[in-house]
Amino acid sequence: MKFSGELNVLDDREWDDNLRTLAESADGLFIWASTAIRFVRGVKGPRYRCFQNLVSNASSLKLDELYTTVLSHVSKWNEEDTKTLRNIFSLILFARRPLSDIEINEVLDVETDVTSDLLSYFRSLVRYEQGQPITIYHTSFYDYLISCEGKPWHVDPSVQRAYITSKCFERMGDFLKYNICNIPSNFVLNTDVPDIDDRVTTCIPPFLKYICCNWIHHLQDVSYSRELCSQLRSFVYNQLLFWFEVLSLTNTFNNHVGPSLLFTIEWVGNNDPELSSFLRDAYRQASTYSEPISKCVLQIYTSLLSLMKEESPMSIHYAKYAMFRIEYIGRKPRNDCIRTIQVQRGYVSACSFSPDGTRILSNSGPVVCVWDATGGELITGLLVAESDESDVLSAAYLPDGRYTIVASRNGIIRKWDILNNCLVWGRMMSDFQKEPTWALSVAFSPDRKSVVFGYNQGTIRVWDVDTGEQDGDWLEGHTYSVNCLSFSPNGEYLASGSEDTAIMIWDMDKRRALTGPLRRHTWGVRAVSFSPCGTNLASGSLDGTILVWNALTGEVLRVIKSAPKLWGLRWMSKRKVVTTKAAPKVFQVDRDIRRVSFSPDGSRFVSRSDSHDDVIQIWDASWSVEKTRIAFKEQRKINSISLSPSGRFIASGSREGSVYLWNVLTGELSKRLYLSSGVDSVVFSPINEDLIAFGSNDRTVQMWDVTRDEPVTIGNLSGWVTSVTFSPSDGKHIASGSSDDTIHIWDVNRRKLAVGPLTGHTDHVLSLAYSPDGTRLVSGSHDKTVRIWNSETGQLLSTLNGHSERVNSVAYSFDGSRIVSGSDDATILVWDAQSGQIVCGPITGDGGSVTSVCFSPDGNRILSGSGDKTARTPSRLFASSPTEDALPLGPKMGRSEYGHLTRSRMTLTGN
Numbered sequence: 049m050k051f052s053g054e055l056n057v058l059d060d061r062e063w064d065d066n067l068r069t070l071a072e073s074a075d076g077l078f079i080w081a082s083t084a085i086r087f088v089r090g091v092k093g094p095r096y097r098c099f100q101n102l103v104s105n106a107s108s109l110k111l112d113e114l115y116t117t118v119l120s121h122v123s124k125w126n127e128e129d130t131k132t133l134r135n136i137f138s139l140i141l142f143a144r145r146p147l148s149d150i151e152i153n154e155v156l157d158v159e160t161d162v163t164s165d166l167l168s169y170f171r172s173l174v175r176y177e178q179g180q181p182i183t184i185y186h187t188s189f190y191d192y193l194i195s196c197e198g199k200p201w202h203v204d205p206s207v208q209r210a211y212i213t214s215k216c217f218e219r220m221g222d223f224l225k226y227n228i229c230n231i232p233s234n235f236v237l238n239t240d241v242p243d244i245d246d247r248v249t250t251c252i253p254p255f256l257k258y259i260c261c262n263w264i265h266h267l268q269d270v271s272y273s274r275e276l277c278s279q280l281r282s283f284v285y286n287q288l289l290f291w292f293e294v295l296s297l298t299n300t301f302n303n304h305v306g307p308s309l310l311f312t313i314e315w316v317g318n319n320d321p322e323l324s325s326f327l328r329d330a331y332r333q334a335s336t337y338s339e340p341i342s343k344c345v346l347q348i349y350t351s352l353l354s355l356m357k358e359e360s361p362m363s364i365h366y367a368k369y370a371m372f373r374i375e376y377i378g379r380k381p382r383n384d385c386i387r388t389i390q391v392q393r394g395y396v397s398a399c400s401f402s403p404d405g406t407r408i409l410s411n412s413g414p415v416v417c418v419w420d421a422t423g424g425e426l427i428t429g430l431l432v433a434e435s436d437e438s439d440v441l442s443a444a445y446l447p448d449g450r451y452t453i454v455a456s457r458n459g460i461i462r463k464w465d466i467l468n469n470c471l472v473w474g475r476m477m478s479d480f481q482k483e484p485t486w487a488l489s490v491a492f493s494p495d496r497k498s499v500v501f502g503y504n505q506g507t508i509r510v511w512d513v514d515t516g517e518q519d520g521d522w523l524e525g526h527t528y529s530v531n532c533l534s535f536s537p538n539g540e541y542l543a544s545g546s547e548d549t550a551i552m553i554w555d556m557d558k559r560r561a562l563t564g565p566l567r568r569h570t571w572g573v574r575a576v577s578f579s580p581c582g583t584n585l586a587s588g589s590l591d592g593t594i595l596v597w598n599a600l601t602g603e604v605l606r607v608i609k610s611a612p613k614l615w616g617l618r619w620m621s622k623r624k625v626v627t628t629k630a631a632p633k634v635f636q637v638d639r640d641i642r643r644v645s646f647s648p649d650g651s652r653f654v655s656r657s658d659s660h661d662d663v664i665q666i667w668d669a670s671w672s673v674e675k676t677r678i679a680f681k682e683q684r685k686i687n688s689i690s691l692s693p694s695g696r697f698i699a700s701g702s703r704e705g706s707v708y709l710w711n712v713l714t715g716e717l718s719k720r721l722y723l724s725s726g727v728d729s730v731v732f733s734p735i736n737e738d739l740i741a742f743g744s745n746d747r748t749v750q751m752w753d754v755t756r757d758e759p760v761t762i763g764n765l766s767g768w769v770t771s772v773t774f775s776p777s778d779g780k781h782i783a784s785g786s787s788d789d790t791i792h793i794w795d796v797n798r799r800k801l802a803v804g805p806l807t808g809h810t811d812h813v814l815s816l817a818y819s820p821d822g823t824r825l826v827s828g829s830h831d832k833t834v835r836i837w838n839s840e841t842g843q844l845l846s847t848l849n850g851h852s853e854r855v856n857s858v859a860y861s862f863d864g865s866r867i868v869s870g871s872d873d874a875t876i877l878v879w880d881a882q883s884g885q886i887v888c889g890p891i892t893g894d895g896g897s898v899t900s901v902c903f904s905p906d907g908n909r910i911l912s913g914s915g916d917k918t919a920r921t922p923s924r925l926f927a928s929s930p931t932e933d934a935l936p937l938g939p940k941m942g943r944s945e946y947g948h949l950t951r952s953r954m955t956l957t958g959n
Contacts, residue, residue, distance in 0.1 A: 502530025743769025785813030
């Protein structure tokens with residue numbers, strides 16, 4: 049700088065002293081010296097004076113203090129600039145790749161030259177050239193910015209990461225739109241569109257591509273919050289398919305759509321079940337149609353929406369964008385197979401999901417492959433052996449998902465870095481080849497520190513993965529080959545299944561048999577798997593049965609008939625053993641299945657087939673056509689039914705004087721209560737499904753604890769009880785309606801009247817329902833009115849007139865904003881719960897009186913029962929809206945067809 053004239057040095061002796069001082073202050077830190085020099089060079093003014101000031105304080109300046117000096121000198125730090133610069137620094141620090149000043153301006157939605165103007169003062173701290181990616185010179189500046197609390201330039205990671213995530217959703221909302229690149233034809237490949245590159249460059253600028261590919265990473269960086277979840281909901285329900293478009297047009301669909309949706313489901317968790325369900329459906333559809341969508345962007349609207357609209361919540365919601373309509377005659381079968389992966393080389397012996405569910409690991413002969421779980425593309429193939437004698441027996445992910453441990457038949461254990469596709473280490477198990485036996489099965493301990501081999505002579509050996517040495521004695525107990533092995537989740541026990549039809553459970557600490565041999569199978573055991581809790585064990589055999597055992601006692605808890613040639617099974621995550629008869633879900637496959645493995649969340653499983661053209665298939669495990677069919681043959685003249693909060697039981701009340709409890713899983717009768725008079729209404733307690741309230745023709749409200757034989761009386765009335773309902777939040781009150789035209793609210797614990805009687809109706813009260821928050825009560829009456837009451841005071845709030853015959857049924861929507869009513873006038877009306885205005889209807893069916901109505905949990909449907917022996921579900925609410933565009937873009941959109949169920953049987957479907 050001196051020789052180039054950038055510094056005007058007057059005294060050479062002083063110059064030498066100053067340089068010596070700077071060198072001593074740097075204390076060997078190149079970053080200190082380089083930062084100081086860049087700082088002086090970047091000063092817009094007398095540089096030598098700045099140099100002298102820096103030298104005068106240099107002896108006391110540590111690196112952090114040097115950063116403070118630079119930042120204090122180059123800006124006045126007014127409030128607005130401080131906020132903007134903090135946001136700019138945050139993007140430089142937290143972006144998934146270095147961004148240019150132009151991209152930062154667009155992401156933050158600031159004026160064109162803001163970033164370039166501000167960063168021009170900080171060239172000593174960041175590498176900055178206009179239009180080029182911006183980076184910091186040294187990680188110490190990152191550490192300084194996030195730790196300098198109290199300084200105006202302090203970057204709070206949690207606050208700023210949330211801000212960046214929020215801006216991602218905001219900017220996608222601003223820019224994503226239908227057919228973003230104006231593709232002229234629905235049936236042309238992306239690559240065949242004229243000037244496609246120019247279209248993409250013009251319509252999808254770099255900052256938008258960055259956001260579309262990386263918003264999920266920014267979301268993963270922050271904890272769940274209602275504010276961000278609200279923005280996420282808006283994105284999912286309004287721009288999700290437009291986001292699909294950008295990924296397709298930028299050739300990133302298969303790389304990003306699957307992981308993004310899976311990670312989003314994990315981020316939402318149980319905080320918003322409706323959103324999680326919608327996202328799971330979106331993942332399934334994106335996986336199923338990934339091949340056409342990734343190659344032809346408008347297949348989103350021609351294939352996905354048109355073909356899946358009848359069964360996909362996402363396709364139903366976005367139905368207005370479908371380019372044509374398909375009508376199905378009869379019942380359209382659902383294909384549970386999400387993806388088939390064609391394996392080009394070798395025989396696939398096993399496959400499993402990565403810990404995050406985005407990858408599939410398969411081993412085929414000497415090769416281990418990693419596949420994308422969404423699009424099915426091969427990500428990497430790892431050649432781990434060179435001969436048939438060294439085929440891979442098993443491959444397993446380490447918990448971090450980056451590494452895999454591979455065990456070969458020749459006793460070599462290898463650790464592979466999947467990210468970089470390189471071998472980390474490989475070692476031979478000690479004395480492995482000295483034995484005249486060969487390995488048939490292998491299992492890794494949950495911590496991946498031990499590997500266990502099962503041999504053809506019926507023995508089992510354990511090795512330490514890190515040292516390669518045998519760990520403990522041989523495990524002996526089988527008389528023939530050990531076909532399968534499984535560790536308990538805590539690693540304390542090992543289960544083994546053998547061709548001798550026996551199962552053994554071993555204590556791995558004491559290295560001896562804990563239970564067994566267990567002999568109930570009649571053919572060789574080919575699969576064993578511990579339950580997630582570790583107390584039960586499932587086994588599968590060539591005899592066509594699956595047995596569920598108590599792992600500690602050896603007792604058989606359940607026998608399940610399966611297809612012959614069962615070679616593999618795996619417990620579903622977070623599921624309990626149910627010791628009742630239940631029809632299994634059957635997946636139609638055109639080849640024998642040799643291996644199956646569930647995804648971490650249990651929503652999918654991957655299978656390997658026994659066929660000449662070896663394939664891997666990914667299946668949707670969450671859906672079934674029909675769960676249970678209950679015949680109700682033992683009870684006649686049923687007036688009322690109620691589903692328990694858990695969905696496990698149905699209570700039914702009869703005019704002949706009985707209350708029955710039915711098991712939903714099996715369709716079997718669990719318990720019955722006989723009474724002296726008829727029952728018109730039954731309802732489960734919302735907090736204890738052992739408690740059932742019912743109204744009787746003997747003019748009493750009673751409650752039955754199903755663990756006891758007799759009910760107790762809660763209250764007496766002057767008319768027979770036509771309707772009962774529990775308060776929803778605490779179950780402490782029961783509201784009853786009766787033929788004396790009144791409503792009473794009863795205290796359950798004290799068994800006495802709490803509020804009422806509520807008077808106003810001029811004829812029988814036929815139906816009651818609480819609002820979700822429990823503060824309101826709606827009633828339907830023979831007097832043709834719907835009335836809304838304050839449930840705490842009994843005050844009449846509104847009288848709703850609209851029906852011309854008696855009102856048989858009323859219900860609140862799950863968000864409390866709507867009320868639905870059904871009447872003998874053969875109509876359904878939907879009311880605004882606040883204003884009392886009709887917002888939809890009259891909805892009419894085939895002319896029969898409407899006897900029962902309710903909303904679906906997501907608000908997407910109204911289910912109605914009718915006197916014409918049908919049940920209907922109008923799938924689009926607010927049918928009287930004048931235009932499609934007037935409907936809210938949220939989870940309450942749908943279509944307007946009806947589905948029918950006959951009265952001759954009751955079928956429970958769905959989740």
